[in-house]
Amino acid sequence: MEAHILSAEQQKHSLSGKKKNKKTTVKNVLGTPYANYWPLINSNEEQQICSLLRKDFGCFKADKVSVPWCVMKTIPKEQRKAFRSANITSPTKSYRSSVVFGVNEATRLLEKKLAGSVLISDDVEPKFIVKHVVDICVLHKVPILVVPNLKNLLKEVMNLPSLVVAFKRTKLDYSRVNGVIKEIYRNYPPPKDHIHSNRDFEDNAMDVSESNSDSEDPQLPSLYLQRTSSERVFIPQPSRRRESIDSDLKVKGEEFLSFETERPIQLTPAVSEARKEGKVSYKSLLLKRVASDKNRDIKKIVQLKKKKK
DSSP states (O other): OOOOOOOHHHHHTSHHHHOOOOOOOEEEEEEOSSOOOOOBOOHHHHHHHHHHHHHHGGGTSOOOOOOOHHHHTTSOGGGHHHHHHHTSOOOOHHHHHTEEESHHHHHHHHHTTOEEEEEEETTOSSGGGSHHHHHHHHHTTOOEEEETTHHHHHHHHHSOOOSEEEEESSOSTTHHHHHHHHHHHTTSOOOTTSTTTTOOOSSOTTSOOOOOOOOOOOOOOOSSOOOOSSSOSOOOOOOTTHHHHHHHHOOTTSOOOOOOOOOOOOOOHHHHHHHHHTOOOOOOOEEEEEEOOTTHHHHHHHHHHHHHO
16 A cells, blocks of 8 residues: 655645744854964874873872771771871872962962963863963963863862863972973964964063972062051042132032042053054954854753763
8 A cells, every 4th residue: 555645735734844943043243353272282292291190190189098997996096097197198288289270270370470381171161261261371471282181181080170270380390291281382373363462571481480499479469558557548639620629619628539640551662662653453343143053952962961971
């Protein structure tokens, strides 16, 4: 018996024909005119860096020691805690103080200009979370690389899944890692049309100065005035326009603080020369048309299955 074939008119009234296709939503979005920088390394370079991280970060994860009860019962109760701690190797303080984990800690280290190199995991979603870290590294000339599966490696080696790892440049504990990252970084220079590619800073962090000093992070000057005696710390100075304002507005007897004096903005020599010569140019924002993803539901299901595993 042959199967009945529906005509075009009958197919419109069938259940499959009534299903409406999802409308594609198109949005107009303003985007940056500068190029994005994402220095993703290849497989050979990944193996080289991962092998060094396994050796250096192996000391962070202490080995679990289970002492049998037949041995513990022979030790006095007051000495058992000391006996357990003696059999567990803990990482040295120098190793802990030479590296920071996490986006916020790495950002603070970069702002203090103490970072020697930075590693980012490639499975960051969305990438906007670490975009400012990449931009600061380009601004201060700090070597930065994107390592595949870095988060899983840190979870396996030291049980600390982190998206960003930053090494200090004033310590010698991770000098090998800083040197390898610096060599690989030369193969991935930032694009010329990056927002920070033409900006110069006096403190160049690309020249990693490694010293044996174990000094702590430099103390930033306090932004607040402290009272050392009973006298007033802040005494507002009289305004030069006080008399004219009082005569015009007739507000005699009221306090008036002047905000005429402004602090001069300190510019780098390269920027000041460019402004004098008129070479400073600004790019206009780009208008992009972004369409909705048809396979969005399928991708969500795949991500949920990966998380369950």
